Amino acid sequence: MVARVLQGVGVGALMVAALSLLLALNLNLGSFTPSPASAEISCSSSRRSPLTTVEEDALGRVKPSGDDYFGTAGEELINEMKADNMEKNLRYLTSQGHMAGTKQDLEQAEYLKKLWLEQGLDQVFLQPYTVQLSHPDLSKPNKDPLDGVDYDDSIPPAFLAFSPAGTIVTNELVYVNYGLYEDFEAVEAAGIKVKGRLVIAKFGQGFRGDKVQNAERFNASGIIIYTDPSDYHPDLEQGGAAYPNSFWLPESGIQRGSIVWHDGDPTTPLYPALVTTPPAAVTPPFNTATLPPSSNTETTPSSTVATPPATVATPLATVATPPATVATPPATVTPPSTTDGMYRVPDEQTDTPRIPAHTLSYNDARKLLVNIGGEEVPPAWRGGLNITYRMGPQLVRPGWTVKLEVHNIKHLVPTYNVIGVIHGSEEPDRYVIYGNHRDSWTFGSCDPSSATAVQMEMVRAYGQLLRNGWRPRRSMVFGSWGAGEYGFFGPWEWVEEYLKVFEMRAVAHLNVDLAIIGTYNMLISATPLLHKIIKEATKRTPAPDPSLGYTTLWEHWSQRLRAASPDLLDYNLASLSEHSPFYQHIGVPTSYMVWEINFEEYNWSDYPLYHTTYEDFDAILPMDPDDETVMLRKMVADLKAEYGDTLQEKGISLAHLDTVVNRFDEVAKTFITHVNNLTDVPLLLARQLNDQLLLLEKCYTNEAGSYLRPHVKNLMFGTSNFNQYEGWLAPGVRDALWEATHCQESCDHHWQVVQHQLSLLQYVINSAVLTMKDIRYI
Known part of the structure; x- marks a missing residue:
């Protein structure tokens, strides 16, 4: 899978760079000296505005036609960006896990800060926020083993972040399909009450946190979510290959993820989780077992599921397998007290899940599903396992029970945004923001490191343009967000802190989360003001694969099948990534883009390895x-x-x-x-x-x-x-x-x-x- 990402990671990177350039362009490119690669561009074109072609009226005044959106800066940027550099970046980023709140995440933040300063950005700084994170209890870990790969202590045991502590022992288990609201309604309509019962749902067709919230809405006691092969390995029963021989999920693969549905730090709603005394740049890890008691720390169990029968020696399913070595504890400072100046909402008042939730592989889920009794599920609810899917609630074997036991630790820890700035020459107080979260649940080859690799190469290319004398009209801000996987904590806290600045001065926010899932075609969502400029950027960007018969990215995007998004552009930004605070909270024009697979060839809800270890008008803005x-x-x-x-x-x-x-x-x-x-x-x-x-x-x-x-x-x-x-x-x-x-x-x-x-x-x-x-x- 990593090889596929490395091969395709440069696809569309030029498009993102072009889009950011169009929003930040400068009038004064006469001082810009093009490299030899772009030396053939005419002298007249290098002296004119990058947003216009020249057309003079009877009085000799220049009237822009809007045909030339790049000028020499655009040509230079395209020539400068290299796919090989993105591949090197990706290899570095995926060399270890870097979950938010760990020493590895901080190491990468420090690395980016140092690199961006060396590459010539005008300003680079770490912006820390003290937020509440949820981690597995490393004294009671699970293991999600990779066949033939040694256990990596930078990878957390499988868990669902912000699942509360709890133990459920029951002889009842209800199958609720994908855990959508209408699925729960259908279960109730079938005469099966969810209240007080443990439920099991498939990943896919929606956000995992919504599945947990729906379970709460119907008063379930807890929920198990698993990766069914119908979505993650559809040819399993026909002997189809899994990772590393394909991108399908192996039977032991377990998806991790957050289940909070209110984005941003849950203890500081609507105001930033400021750090008045920033922690040291690098801090030693603490051991959760010896963490001193604190009103800001809640110790809860780490996620495990085991199902020993009440009287039978053979267990129904066993998931908890301690690793040979204990994973490295999250690296942070000691959780701050109230002296940080920010009031912390008590945990029982936060908008976080109240019932235990856990994640399972389809190998372990099979052991539960085959023992559910009751009526068969509707045909549309069947999964990809070679079993009879039943509704429940009773288990088929008398005396057998399911035990759900969740062990997580909530604590206040610093997360770090890396902020890099190129100062604008004429409107330095207007900001074009390009963002990508840096943290991942595991290695993050697709999510988010494919996009971080692109961002790093963009910064290097822009730094080279600065050395050649170029400077944008408006300021450009590069944000590498911390704790994005937990609920977009980094960008939410940043927007809350800089709320009044960006309400008036932010031009646009361009978000790339996972740049590449496949290389078939682009999926782009954006608020309307960016639709015109996105189309223009694709017309100026070379096609990723000329052998397909396309010259420009516009031709590839507009003419090739778009099964995932039939509309060329839509408004479906939702809350699936870090752009949410920018458009939902302060109304900044926003875009989200990703390269996808051919959805007519592959039918999936998430990409299979997702969250597993296997992974001018002269100076007028071109907005319509x-x-x-x-x-x-x-x-x-x-x-x-x-x-x-x-x-x-x-x-x-x-x-x-x-x-x-x-x-x-x-x-x-x-x-x-x-x-x-x-x-x-x-x-x-x-x-x-x-x-x-x-x-x-x-x-x-x-x-x-x-x-x-x-x-x-x-x-x-x-x-x-x-x-x-x-x-x-x-x-x-x-x-x-x-x-x-x-x-x-x-x-x-x-x-x-x-x-x-x-x-x-x-x-x-x-x-x-x-x-x-x-x-x-x-």
Whole structure:
């Protein structure tokens, strides 16, 4: 699998670099000296604005056509970036595990800081935050062995982060398919009560934390989640090869991951987990067994599952296998006391799971599933094991029991963002942010190290441009986030700390989490203001494989099958990666991109080895408000299609929403016409027009936050309340509609909430209307 990633890791890297460049470009490239590779570019082109071709009117004034988005800086950047360097970066990053809160993670943070300074960035610093993390109890570890590979003490035993402590011994086990809300409803409809019972669900089709939350919603006592071969090794029963001979998951592979559904440090909601006295750069590891008692530390068990029968000598399943050597404890300073100045919400008040949860391989899950009795599951619920899948709840053998025993440790530890900055020459207070989380549950060859390898090469290439005399118009910020896997802790705390700065000054946020799963085609989600510029970047980027008949990345992306995302671009940002705080909390235009496999050839929910050990207009921003109108009309159309009849029955009209969207359409067209007719743009006017564009999507945020989720401030772009991997337009309205349509009695209040949320949605769209109006005629 690593070889496949190494082979393809450069694919699309130039696209990300091009996109970041277009957002940060400078007018003054005359002083830039191209390398010999780009020396054939004409002198006239090297002196003109990188965002325009030259067209003069009758008065000799330059009118941009928008055809040339690169100039010599773009050509130089493309020539400078090397796939071989990305491969070297990836080999370094995957040389050991680097889970957040460990000494290996800190070592990589220090390495990046030193490297980026050497490569010429203007400013590089470590930004620490003291956050609550969850780790396995190393005195009671599990082992997820790799066949033929020695145990690596930088890899944690298999666990689900933030699963609380608990032991469940029961003779009842309920199969709930993928653990989706509708799956639990189907189980209840079949006459099987979940309340008080242990359930087992498959990974896939949604975020693992939502499965746990659904189990809580239906009052289950605990949940086991396993990787069924139907998603992770579909040709298992036909003798198909697994890793390392293919990318399919071996029978012993266990997925790790966080199960929190409220992103950011759970002990400091809506404010940053600041470190007033930063810890030393490198600190010795502490041993959890000797950690002094602290009100900030909760000792709980590490995740294990064993199922000995009550009276039978042969166990039903045994997962806990102590490794030959004890894994290296998380390397941190002693958890800080309240002298760090930040109030910590008591653990019982945090928005974290309340029932024990554990992860299993399909080899171990088989031993449980074959002993579940009851009716057979529906055909669509069957998995890929050669067994009869049954609903439960009773086990088939009298006297046999399942024992779920969870052992985790919660503690406050520092996590580190590495922040690198290139200062802009003319607008240093406007920031284009490119982010990628650095930590991984294991080696992280795909997630996130494929993207970190790309980020490292981008920084090196930009450093070379700086040495050649180039400088962007706007500042560029590179963020290597800490504790991303736990719930995007690094970027959330950073956004919360710099909230007022980025509310006004952030131009865009470009996020790449795992750059490459396959090399078939790209999947890109973005808020509308970035749609135009993304298309332009792909048109300027060479095709990854010219032998396929494509010249540019645009041709590859737009003409090749996109089974994963039929739309060229969508708005489905959701909460699947580190971009969530930027668009959900402060409304910054945001993009997420990944290279995928051919989904018509392979049918999977996650890539199989996921989280296992096996893994200008002169100076005017090229953003198009018309793309915003397309999104607004889609949002209204979707609401009408799904809820129109129901709303009409309740006397609630969407006509007012239509009206305000029409107003936006009018002012957007007026703005675009105004910009296109300009022949001379003074710097002050350029700043005004750019600010109108920058503030546009930030208008969608509201201080009160989305209904049911006050930490999500964006009322336009959000996340499904039942699957954090799925994006929702108008999340507050949709939350309110779901509650109202599922209400059984005394529902008037719920429909009043729907009306309130519609009013708030109209309000934020109207704010966007006012922002796009000519300032002289508001």
